[in-house]
């Protein structure tokens with residue numbers, strides 16, 4: 387049977403917000419309009435689908451947003467969408483408008499929801515990886531990661547200035563949930579002495595030994611970057627242990643927190659969001675359904691939603707060796 391042609395596309399942002407989501411929405415809407423499709427914005431992720439909060443979008447709806455952080459469609463987590471009943475309501479709301487294709491910009495949780503929805507109902511779904519955590523396989527970058535990591539780098543550089551002025555040891559906690567990419571990239575880029583990430587076992591005794599040795603040779607300015615999801619503990623836990631074990635060191639803890647989510651997206655995030663958004667509409671039109679659009683080795687890469695939800699990116703041993711060697 388020939389593939390049914392998609393004529394009306396809904397776009398939504400779901401899960402945690404990430405800078406660059408607006409650039410992706412803009413690309414989806416403008417590409418759809420270019421191909422003569424009707425475009426709709428679904429407000430507050432899957433909640434808006436269930437509550438029928440869906441608005442028509444034209445070219446002007448996405449004017450002047452490419453440089454803005456957050457998401458004009460708002461984002462949310464929807465408990466109701468976990469239930470078949472909730473997903474049925476969502477389907478009926480799309481159906482009555484004739485929406486026959488969906489683009490979901492979000493993280494792996496959002497893709498799990500999309501995968502279920504696409505399997506249960508006849509609406510193809512395309513996922514775009516929008517998360518600062520970069521914890522999705524099938525793409526070298528996720529929308530928002532580059533901005534978040536640059537925000538972290540800028541903040542850590544400032545912290546190093548004050549650490550340097552006072553000869554302090556700073557423990558900086560960055561975001562990333564159970565992924566260590568923001569910590570790894572920002573830690574390497576700021577010359578952190580130690581980087582603690584959930585992907586590797588934190589050897590606190592080795593860290594204490596190396597800081598003690600540095601103390602002996604009067605290297606008193608040190609930065610420890612810790613991912614919020616490190617299994618050993620976050621910034622406060624590591625700080626308490628180090629304060630206890632290194633009584634002569636002047637130790638401060640800084641939790642960077644939500645500033646990493648906000649702000650104007652970097653050039654890279656705007657570019658990948660535009661490219662992925664454009665590709666998502668082409669996928670729907672060409673019948674490449676229920677995939678996540680990623681970019682691998684600077685080429686568009688399509689991963690079935692099934693695999694995108696199951697796999698996580700791995701951190702290569704090379705990176706971990708680089709950290710060790712450069713932080714001496």
Ligand code: ATP
Nearest residue numbers: 401402463464467468492493494495496498499517
């Ligand atoms: P981030 O990585 O930024 O947190 P995310 O997309 O992983 O983003 P989640 O909160 O995990 O964020 O998921 C977003 C929404 O997707 C959930 O609130 C829920 O509505 C839907 N969802 C997640 N997992 C499932 C699932 N297994 N079945 C149905 N819906 C799901």
